[in-house]
Amino acid sequence: MTRWLRMTGGLLIWAAHFIGLYLMSSAADVWSSSEAAGARWMGLVFSLGCLVAVIAMAVWLGKQQGKGGPEAWERRVGLTGVLVAGVSILWQTVPLAF
Amino acid sequence: MTSETGFDVDKYDRFPTTEPRPAGELEQLEQAWCGPRTPWEWITATNNNIIGVYYVGAAMLFFVLAGVLALLMRTQLALPMTGFLAQDTYNQIFTMHGTVMMFLFAVPAVEALGVLLLPQMLGARDLPFPRLGAYAFWAYLIGGLAFFCSLFFGLAPDGGWFMYPPLTSMTYSPGINADFWLLGIGFIEISAIAGAIEIIVGVLKTRAPGMTLDKLPVFAWAMLIFACMIIIAFPSIILATLLLELERALGWPFFDPLKGGDPMLWQHLFWFFGHPEVYIIFLPAAGAMSTIIPAMARTPLVGHPLVVMAMLATGFISFGVWAHHMFTTGMPQISINYFSAASMAVSVPAGVQVFAWIATMAAGRMRFSTPGLFAVGGMVIFVMGGLTGVMVAMVPFDWQAHDSYFIVAHLHYVLIGGMVFPLFAAIYYWLPMSSARPLSESWGKWIFWLMFAGHNLAFMPMHLTGLMGMPRRVYTYLPGRGWDLPNFISTIGAFMFGLAVLLWVIDMIRNFRPFGPREAGNIHDGPGLEWLPSGFYSVRSIPVVKSLYPLWDQKGLAEDVAAGRYFLPGAARGERQTLVTSPLNAEPQYVLRIPRPSGWHLFGAVFTAGFFLILTIQAYAAAVVSGVLAIYCIMRWCWFLDAPHTRKTTEIGAGIRVPNYVSGPSSHGWWAMVIVLIVGGMVCLLAGFSYVFLWSRRPDLWQAPPPISSLLVSVGLLAVAGLCALAAPRAVRVARDGAVSAATGLLVLASAGVIAASIVEGRAWWTTGLQPDFSSQGASVYALLSWAGTFAAIGGLMGLYVVLRRLFGRLAAERPSTVDLIGLFLAFTAAQSIGVILLVRLFPGSGL
Numbered sequence: 046m047t048r049w050l051r052m053t054g055g056l057l058i059w060a061a062h063f064i065g066l067y068l069m070s071s072a073a074d075v076w077s078s079s080e081a082a083g084a085r086w087m088g089l090v091f092s093l094g095c096l097v098a099v100i101a102m103a104v105w106l107g108k109q110q111g112k113g114g115p116e117a118w119e120r121r122v123g124l125t126g127v128l129v130a131g132v133s134i135l136w137q138t139v140p141l142a143f
Numbered sequence: 144m145t146s147e148t149g150f151d152v153d154k155y156d157r158f159p160t161t162e163p164r165p166a167g168e169l170e171q172l173e174q175a176w177c178g179p180r181t182p183w184e185w186i187t188a189t190n191n192n193i194i195g196v197y198y199v200g201a202a203m204l205f206f207v208l209a210g211v212l213a214l215l216m217r218t219q220l221a222l223p224m225t226g227f228l229a230q231d232t233y234n235q236i237f238t239m240h241g242t243v244m245m246f247l248f249a250v251p252a253v254e255a256l257g258v259l260l261l262p263q264m265l266g267a268r269d270l271p272f273p274r275l276g277a278y279a280f281w282a283y284l285i286g287g288l289a290f291f292c293s294l295f296f297g298l299a300p301d302g303g304w305f306m307y308p309p310l311t312s313m314t315y316s317p318g319i320n321a322d323f324w325l326l327g328i329g330f331i332e333i334s335a336i337a338g339a340i341e342i343i344v345g346v347l348k349t350r351a352p353g354m355t356l357d358k359l360p361v362f363a364w365a366m367l368i369f370a371c372m373i374i375i376a377f378p379s380i381i382l383a384t385l386l387l388e389l390e391r392a393l394g395w396p397f398f399d400p401l402k403g404g405d406p407m408l409w410q411h412l413f414w415f416f417g418h419p420e421v422y423i424i425f426l427p428a429a430g431a432m433s434t435i436i437p438a439m440a441r442t443p444l445v446g447h448p449l450v451v452m453a454m455l456a457t458g459f460i461s462f463g464v465w466a467h468h469m470f471t472t473g474m475p476q477i478s479i480n481y482f483s484a485a486s487m488a489v490s491v492p493a494g495v496q497v498f499a500w501i502a503t504m505a506a507g508r509m510r511f512s513t514p515g516l517f518a519v520g521g522m523v524i525f526v527m528g529g530l531t532g533v534m535v536a537m538v539p540f541d542w543q544a545h546d547s548y549f550i551v552a553h554l555h556y557v558l559i560g561g562m563v564f565p566l567f568a569a570i571y572y573w574l575p576m577s578s579a580r581p582l583s584e585s586w587g588k589w590i591f592w593l594m595f596a597g598h599n600l601a602f603m604p605m606h607l608t609g610l611m612g613m614p615r616r617v618y619t620y621l622p623g624r625g626w627d628l629p630n631f632i633s634t635i636g637a638f639m640f641g642l643a644v645l646l647w648v649i650d651m652i653r654n655f656r657p658f659g660p661r662e663a664g665n666i667h668d669g670p671g672l673e674w675l676p677s678g679f680y681s682v683r684s685i686p687v688v689k690s691l692y693p694l695w696d697q698k699g700l701a702e703d704v705a706a707g708r709y710f711l712p713g714a715a716r717g718e719r720q721t722l723v724t725s726p727l728n729a730e731p732q733y734v735l736r737i738p739r740p741s742g743w744h745l746f747g748a749v750f751t752a753g754f755f756l757i758l759t760i761q762a763y764a765a766a767v768v769s770g771v772l773a774i775y776c777i778m779r780w781c782w783f784l785d786a787p788h789t790r791k792t793t794e795i796g797a798g799i800r801v802p803n804y805v806s807g808p809s810s811h812g813w814w815a816m817v818i819v820l821i822v823g824g825m826v827c828l829l830a831g832f833s834y835v836f837l838w839s840r841r842p843d844l845w846q847a848p849p850p851i852s853s854l855l856v857s858v859g860l861l862a863v864a865g866l867c868a869l870a871a872p873r874a875v876r877v878a879r880d881g882a883v884s885a886a887t888g889l890l891v892l893a894s895a896g897v898i899a900a901s902i903v904e905g906r907a908w909w910t911t912g913l914q915p916d917f918s919s920q921g922a923s924v925y926a927l928l929s930w931a932g933t934f935a936a937i938g939g940l941m942g943l944y945v946v947l948r949r950l951f952g953r954l955a956a957e958r959p960s961t962v963d964l965i966g967l968f969l970a971f972t973a974a975q976s977i978g979v980i981l982l983v984r985l986f987p988g989s990g991l
């Protein structure tokens with residue numbers, strides 16, 4: 046499981062971020078309005094949490110140098126996934142500003 | 144490399160072996176895997192070489208049929224105000240065209256390609272559940288043909304391929320046309336899920352030793368992600384079709400706003416399936432492109448890890464873009480913004496793959512034979528469709544283009560470029576492997592250029608007609624709006640495309656003629672294991688893989704494999720066998736005995752299809768009879784599983800011995816059961832989402848749940864049932880007399896417990912006076928309870944099955960798989976039921 050997590054961890058955080066934002070805005074829309082400042086701040090804090098998780102993931106993967114063979118390849122896939130996830134989370138957070 | 148299973152990978156150095164193979168070994172292998180000889184054997188065959196060809200053939204048949212429907216539509220639209228098709232007929236035809244292309248051609252075609260190619264590509268003898276694969280094929284073929292034939296009786300659905308309510312509700316779509324869609328498609332998706340289970344377990348568990356994830360062919364990666372996406376996405380359409388059918392047949396108001404329902408629920412459920420479906424179709428095609436382009440350019444794929452990451456990323460993000468089909472429905476602005484951002488982001492992983500293909504072509508010397516032409520042509524068309532995709536991801540543009548011919552153009556560019564052209568590239572590339580004959584190269588070039596030009600002539604003008612305001616799905620239009628000429632050109636293009644397909648069909652018939660030489664061999668110098676010499680048994684011996692491109696990098700591999708110098712070179716005891724390996728490092732774990740063909744899977748498919756189809760025409764008694772017969776056939780099919788072995792181990796070559804039987808998480812059956820439970824869990828999760836969604840629409844209609852006493856009884860019963868189910872696998876492993884009886888007893892108790900809890904909970908709700916047709920709360924509560932109850936009923940059947948196996952001496956302590964799997968199912972059923980009960984009792988306000 047650890048090796049699958051290494052490969053897909055960044056993408057999983059990205060998916061969790063998207064679903065979390067959607068659920069928060071939907072919930073806010075039921076109770077008050079998804080446009081409310083409180084809902085936006087919640088989304089921003091959640092996005093920052095996801096970014097921290099992505100950075101932690103990158104650090105974890107960075108520390109695993111030295112292993113050769115398939116595990117090095119899996120680490121490379123994981124690192125590129127983390128990079129994509131980081132950029133995507135930033136991109137997905139932009140709508141909160143508008 | 145860290146070992147995953149404790150297997151010493153240095154043993155791979157013993158291969159290829161040098162000693163001569165025993166006399167008669169090859170003959171025994173051929174005997175064990177002999178092909179069908181009689182018509183009955185052809186029908187009941189389970190071997191992937193045969194089922195794969197049937198499967199691809201059936202998918203292409205539906206492609207041709209849906210293409211004919213497209214030509215009928217284009218004839219009607221060639222000129223303004225023509226009367227070639229009546230309006231009602233046109234509605235049925237465009238609905239059937241979309242439905243057949245998406246459900247009966249696109250997904251089955253790529254699944255079929257997987258069934259046909261994966262065993263050879265992975266170095267396996269067959270996929271691990273060949274009868275399940277055959278069942279999935281026959282269910283799909285019978286269900287698909289019956290569904291298509293509804294067109295000839297005027298009973299075809301006519302609500303568009305996404306069947307939005309309220310148009311498809313009983314009020315606006317009386318008759319059984321919509322029911323054909325709902326039951327037919329729901330059933331066909333079950334067949335797709337069966338195929339996905341086989342593909343996931345096949346890719347993870349039956350790879351050649353040494354084929355670690357970095358050496359896994361890109362096509363196999365794509366099929367693995369594709370199958371995982373099916374497991375997550377398809378439960379949504381199964382649930383959606385169930386809910387709409389329940390509303391139509393029984394009046395449960397999920398989508399009726401007068402009783403608290405909401406048609407938007409359908410759109411959420413449909414597109415949670417429908418948008419990933421686009422990537423579900425695209426990914427295997429992209430995997431084929433990433434295989435074909437390096438072979439045709441004779442150079443490794445540039446950016447291999449990036450391409451794999453891009454496919455994984457596509458799989459993930461595809462579940463975050465479903466609502467971009469709903470920008471015009473009045474969702475909250477910020478949600479629309481999230482989906483717009485995600486829709487633009489999805490172009491990044493697709494772009495990574497396209498750049499990798501271009502770089503590979505630049506790095507090598509691309510050969511523009513027919514597979515190369517189709518690969519490059521597909522890429523060009525797909526990029527054009529992708530660019531208009533970014534345009535419609537922008538909300539203001541989408542508001543203008545929504546439901547216009549611009550969207551028709553966009554989706555055809557994406558689907559034809561992203562799936563149809565790569566599929567033709569795959570057929571031209573791999574056919575010499577499958578039929579041992581290549582298709583005509585000169586015809587192929589004509590077919591490509593006709594198809595490429597025809598496609599662009601047909602769909603390019605639709606961008607203009609869309610921007611000029613022509614809505615999709617109109618059966619005719621007035622002259623003088625500037626739509627006449629582009630529509631006429633589109634029709635000419637469509638017929639050019641049709642001519643190309645006709646030429647291809649003729650060439651295929653010529654190719655499969657039963658006479659003439661069959662010795663094409665590896666004509667493209669392909670680097671994958673699928674190009675090894677093979678027979679019905681796939682490869683003579685299962686090689687050790689040391690490279691992503693073994694036939695390029697491992698010299699003499701083909702000769703050594705054909706000489707039986709690698710793993711499992713014979714058929715010990717005359718059995719059909721393949722090697723099961725670990726999911727990450729592909730280390731040998733055990734020998735899997737593959738069942739021989741029988742008729743039970745076929746009868747099971749016939750009666751399952753019969754159940755759904757007869758249900759459509761509301762002949763309920765006959766449907767029940769068909770359903771019972773289907774259950775009987777499936778139980779008979781399972782009856783011969785988990786049978787005893789005469790030996791505990793088998794020598795798989797070079798003195799290495801592995802077990803013939805394992806149980807628990809190492810076994811392929813355990814993996815399949817876990818995947819089935821994920822499917823069930825996804826349906827339940829989405830039903831839970833539906834419950835909360837409907838509450839959020841009309842909370843004023845929600846009434847209090849039943850008293851807490853019944854909640855305690857239900858949850859208590861389920862907790863005990865779950866514990867019994869978990870204890871059974873442990874009990875059967877206790878080395879004592881009576882262990883098997885104890886495990887049987889625990890499973891029976893567990894199944895009785897889940898059934899009893901279902902009855903208690905259902906009765907508790909009924910006594911509150913809430914009935915399913917009263918309100919959206921009633922409908923969603925009873926839908927959730929029915930889902931949990933269905934699992935409980937299946938659990939009851941499993942309890943009966945385990946008792947019968949015990950009585951007939953087919954349970955044994957040394958073969959605990961049956962107990963393991965039934966225990967797992969019942970434990971899941973209990974946990975799922977607890978989740979359902981707690982949701983409907985405690986949300987939004989409990990009766991505590």
